Amino acid sequence: MSLQLKLGERYKEILFSISEVALATLIGIGISAILIKAGGYSPTSAFFYLFKGAFGNLYGLYTSLSYSTPLMLTGLAFALSVRAGLFNIGAEGQVYIAALGAIIAASLALPSYLYLLAEFAIGIGLAVMWSLFAGILKVWKGVNEVVSTIMLNWIAYWVTEYSRSNIFYDPLSPDRTIRIPITGRLPILVENTQLYSGIFISLIVVIVTYVILWKTALGYEIRAVGLSPSASKYAGIKYSLVALEAFALSGLFAGIAGVMETIGRPPTYAIVTSLTNLVNLGFNGITVSLIGRNNPIGIIPASIFIGGLMAGATSMQIFAGVPLEMVQAVQGIIVMVLALPGIIRLIKSKIRRR
Amino acid sequence: MPPEKEVAIEMVNISKVYPDGVLALDKVSLTIYKGEIHGILGENGAGKTTLMRILYGNIKPTGGKIKVFGKEVSFGSSKDAIKIGIGMVHQHPSLVPVFTALENIYLGLPSNFKEQVSLKELIERTGIKVPLEERIEDVSLGIAQKVEILKVLYRGAEILILDEPTTNMTVEEVKEFFSTLRNLKKMGKTIIFISHKLKEVLDITDNITVLRRGKVSGSLPTSQATPEELAKLMVGREVFLKLEKQGSRPGEKILRVEDLWVKRNDGSWAVKGVSFEVRYGEIFGIAGVEGNGQSELIEAITGLRRAERGKVFFKGENVTNAHPLKLYTMGLAHIPEDRQKTGLILDMSVAENSILGIHRKRDFLRPMMIFNENKIKEHVERLIQQYEIVVSKINAPARSLSGGNQQKVVVGREFSKTPDLIIASQPTRGLDVGATEYIRSLLLKMRNNGKAVLLMSSDIDEVMGLSDRVAVIYEGEFMGISETSSVSEKEIGMMMGGYKMGEIGIK
Ligand SMILES: Nc1ncnc2c1ncn2[C@@H]1O[C@H](COP(=O)(O)OP(=O)(O)O)[C@@H](O)[C@H]1O
Numbered sequence: 093m094s095l096q097l098k099l100g101e102r103y104k105e106i107l108f109s110i111s112e113v114a115l116a117t118l119i120g121i122g123i124s125a126i127l128i129k130a131g132g133y134s135p136t137s138a139f140f141y142l143f144k145g146a147f148g149n150l151y152g153l154y155t156s157l158s159y160s161t162p163l164m165l166t167g168l169a170f171a172l173s174v175r176a177g178l179f180n181i182g183a184e185g186q187v188y189i190a191a192l193g194a195i196i197a198a199s200l201a202l203p204s205y206l207y208l209l210a211e212f213a214i215g216i217g218l219a220v221m222w223s224l225f226a227g228i229l230k231v232w233k234g235v236n237e238v239v240s241t242i243m244l245n246w247i248a249y250w251v252t253e254y255s256r257s258n259i260f261y262d263p264l265s266p267d268r269t270i271r272i273p274i275t276g277r278l279p280i281l282v283e284n285t286q287l288y289s290g291i292f293i294s295l296i297v298v299i300v301t302y303v304i305l306w307k308t309a310l311g312y313e314i315r316a317v318g319l320s321p322s323a324s325k326y327a328g329i330k331y332s333l334v335a336l337e338a339f340a341l342s343g344l345f346a347g348i349a350g351v352m353e354t355i356g357r358p359p360t361y362a363i364v365t366s367l368t369n370l371v372n373l374g375f376n377g378i379t380v381s382l383i384g385r386n387n388p389i390g391i392i393p394a395s396i397f398i399g400g401l402m403a404g405a406t407s408m409q410i411f412a413g414v415p416l417e418m419v420q421a422v423q424g425i426i427v428m429v430l431a432l433p434g435i436i437r438l439i440k441s442k443i444r445r446r
Numbered sequence: 447m448p449p450e451k452e453v454a455i456e457m458v459n460i461s462k463v464y465p466d467g468v469l470a471l472d473k474v475s476l477t478i479y480k481g482e483i484h485g486i487l488g489e490n491g492a493g494k495t496t497l498m499r500i501l502y503g504n505i506k507p508t509g510g511k512i513k514v515f516g517k518e519v520s521f522g523s524s525k526d527a528i529k530i531g532i533g534m535v536h537q538h539p540s541l542v543p544v545f546t547a548l549e550n551i552y553l554g555l556p557s558n559f560k561e562q563v564s565l566k567e568l569i570e571r572t573g574i575k576v577p578l579e580e581r582i583e584d585v586s587l588g589i590a591q592k593v594e595i596l597k598v599l600y601r602g603a604e605i606l607i608l609d610e611p612t613t614n615m616t617v618e619e620v621k622e623f624f625s626t627l628r629n630l631k632k633m634g635k636t637i638i639f640i641s642h643k644l645k646e647v648l649d650i651t652d653n654i655t656v657l658r659r660g661k662v663s664g665s666l667p668t669s670q671a672t673p674e675e676l677a678k679l680m681v682g683r684e685v686f687l688k689l690e691k692q693g694s695r696p697g698e699k700i701l702r703v704e705d706l707w708v709k710r711n712d713g714s715w716a717v718k719g720v721s722f723e724v725r726y727g728e729i730f731g732i733a734g735v736e737g738n739g740q741s742e743l744i745e746a747i748t749g750l751r752r753a754e755r756g757k758v759f760f761k762g763e764n765v766t767n768a769h770p771l772k773l774y775t776m777g778l779a780h781i782p783e784d785r786q787k788t789g790l791i792l793d794m795s796v797a798e799n800s801i802l803g804i805h806r807k808r809d810f811l812r813p814m815m816i817f818n819e820n821k822i823k824e825h826v827e828r829l830i831q832q833y834e835i836v837v838s839k840i841n842a843p844a845r846s847l848s849g850g851n852q853q854k855v856v857v858g859r860e861f862s863k864t865p866d867l868i869i870a871s872q873p874t875r876g877l878d879v880g881a882t883e884y885i886r887s888l889l890l891k892m893r894n895n896g897k898a899v900l901l902m903s904s905d906i907d908e909v910m911g912l913s914d915r916v917a918v919i920y921e922g923e924f925m926g927i928s929e930t931s932s933v934s935e936k937e938i939g940m941m942m943g944g945y946k947m948g949e950i951g952i953k
């Protein structure tokens with residue numbers, strides 16, 4: 093007997109979600125098709141390769157799953173904040189800073205078996221600290237978390253980029269940092285694909301978070317604060333404490349994502365110029381969370397869907413000859429249309445709570 | 447009733463089964479005469495709204511006949527009902543908040559609408575004065591209600607259905623509203639007045655029909671009705687409107703408030719130097735017209751609002767501006783005024799709400815703060831049984847419960863804390879007779895068991911009926927504190943209007 097609204101009662105909601113996503117995808121595809129056509133390319137062939145690259149064969153599926161690995165976590169970071177009534181968009185920066193942490197660990201002279209531990213410890217530590225900056229500003233001075241996390245994202249970007257080019261660069265290949273030592277890497281799951289074992293960590297974290305949110309007093313307090321500040325105050329729940337917990341947890345999730353992308357994804361195992369292997373992992377997590385209705389379980393299919401979109405985009409570029417910029421535009425359009433219903437819901441519930 | 451009276455409405459054997467199988471009405475028959483005010487009385491869920499929506503053509507009956515002015519009718523929609531002069535003001539306001547009163551009155555008129563009297567003339571004749579140019583969101587609920595009535599009358603209604611129109615009105619607004627209704631009656635309008643408040647129905651109606659669980663349980667002229675009789679018809683058993691109260695045996699002080707000053711959200715002073723004490727074994731009542739600082743006073747005592755000056759002592763310990771959690775662990779329970787915003791989290795389930803504030807109690811937890819769901823289930827099921835909470839399942843969101851059942855969840859939860867002092871703010875507001883009686887009896891039982899109750903209510907009868915001592919608050923100050931037995935309702939009423947106890951001749 094579980095206490096929250098039963099999954100059975102959510103069938104309707106799930107069906108509704110799926111049709112909502114389907115409709116948004118169609119609209120997104122429609123708009124992008126016009127754009128692709130206007131650019132002088134064939135929309136049919138573009139979308140054929142998009143789908144084929146995402147789920148059309150095993151290789152595509154593995155690639156999609158590998159992209160979903162960090163998105164599950166950054167999605168979770170956003171979802172947990174929303175549950176606590178916070179609009180925390182800091183996962184982007186926390187991913188960078190966690191990746192930097194992993195590289196710092198790699199730069200140390202350690203016994204080989206300690207690298208993995210050190211990478212996670214330093215990376216996550218930095219990310220949690222980064223997230224707590226915003227948290228402390230919020231509960232201590234009332235600084236809006238949207239503003240502070242955006243600023244912290246930029247600071248994280250330049251700190252990481254500077255460290256990459258001036259401190260941790262690889263003398264043999266200065267466009268990237270030193271690489272993670274082999275003993276410090278996560279094992280690959282399927283040979284010759286990018287799917288690495290981190291996906292299990294992501295899945296476990298998602299499920300544990302689900303349990304925390306709905307089966308423990310800690311999660312109860314997080315949800316209570318998010319649903320009704322006045323009732324949670326009445327219930328003796330300490331708002332500042334809960335808010336800090338939420339910031340710390342979302343920093344933890346984004347931190348794991350940033351570390352894993354650096355130490356798990358072949359073939360680079362480093363941070364590259366302009367952080368291109370990390371950029372947007374945090375922001376796409378917001379879309380994932382919104383599609384998954386800010387529910388940890390919903391985030392799993394949502395992240396695979398967005399992961400597929402990313403995998404397919406590459407194949408669209410390669411096989412349909414659509415230039416990178418246009419591929420990115422298409423991706424952006426679809427992601428934006430997909431996120432829209434969730435954003436509207438979020439704003440509505442904020443207004444209703446007034 | 448003189449026999450020559452013209453029958454306006456006759457409903458015969460009306461039944462209604464909702465699509466989900468709820469039998470809301472079971473062969474209800476009802477006769478309403480032209481020019482009368484007819485009361486329909488019943489507890490929440492008795493079927494009053496359903497019956498009226500059928501009369502208004504809003505929903506279709508499953509069976510039965512309706513005659514209006516002698517002619518049998520069958521409405522396709524409420525448009526048909528409006529055409530033959532039936533108008534309804536719904537329980538929940540249906541005006542557009544951002545439109546002005548005037549815009550709302552004109553809104554949705556059919557294109558071929560021909561006015562029988564101009565709006566100006568209508569206002570003059572009925573005496574319903576409303577600020578036509580003001581937006582609905584800026585006016586009081588009493589005024590909005592009048593706008594709704596004007597809107598209905600303007601469409602040519604001869605028969606007016608008012609579904610619980612007084613729910614959100616203050617005492618003053620109700621008084622004024624009733625004089626408007628009497629005016630309309632004089633003009634020959636037929637009014638159907640729906641309520642679950644005995645006093646109002648007795649006050650304003652000519653005839654009363656009582657519904658209970660979808661059936662007519664009684665029908666009688668108001669002149670022959672007594673409150674006891676009506677309550678019995680509504681609830682189906684003997685109800686003790688006047689609770690038996692043994693003499694109080696007050697003991698030690700449990701709560702002491704000293705010169706407390708509290709601000710409103712806008713920074714103005716809500717409470718200006720209030721002092722009093724509550725003792726074990728007594729109910730201390732705070733009466734007053736709403737908005738005179740009583741809410742802020744209670745919030746300050748219970749740790750929900752900062753006290754700017756003054757002190758609060760609980761069981762001898764200084765707890766001024768203490769955290770609510772500390773007060774709870776010391777034996778305080780609080781039934782807050784606003785159950786929907788403060789007492790409950792509407793989007794959480796009934797089970798989750800049943801542990802709000804006690805969710806960290808060891809009984810409900812396993813190691814690592816994991817909930818012991820069996821224990822929580824036992825707890826919520828005990829509350830449901832003991833307090834007769836009507837709920838489909840314990841996982842249903844609190845939002846899906848009726849107002850009365852929501853309040854029972856709050857009250858049940860707070861009593862389950864076995865407190866030494868319970869602070870109850872408007873504990874029975876909006877509740878039907880049965881639930882009200884039950885909650886009042888619980889408060890009395892607390893006191894009889896030697897515990898303390900601080901009761902804040904704007905219902906004079908409630909405060910006078912329950913309290914051993916009563917204070918009246920007016921503009922943030924106490925007008926006086928007195929033994930309830932040595933002060934009359936009239937004197938309390940005068941203090942609520944701002945007269946100090948000394949000024950009206952009580953020492
Ligand atoms: N739209 C509806 N669908 C299903 N059941 C309803 C609906 N409206 C009311 N009911 C049920 O019908 C009964 C009578 O409700 P209602 O007419 O609203 O009572 P009242 O106005 O006297 O409080 C209740 O049991 C209520 O739950």
Ligand SMILES: [Mg+2]
Pocket residue numbers: 491494495496537609610
């Ligand atoms: Mg009703």
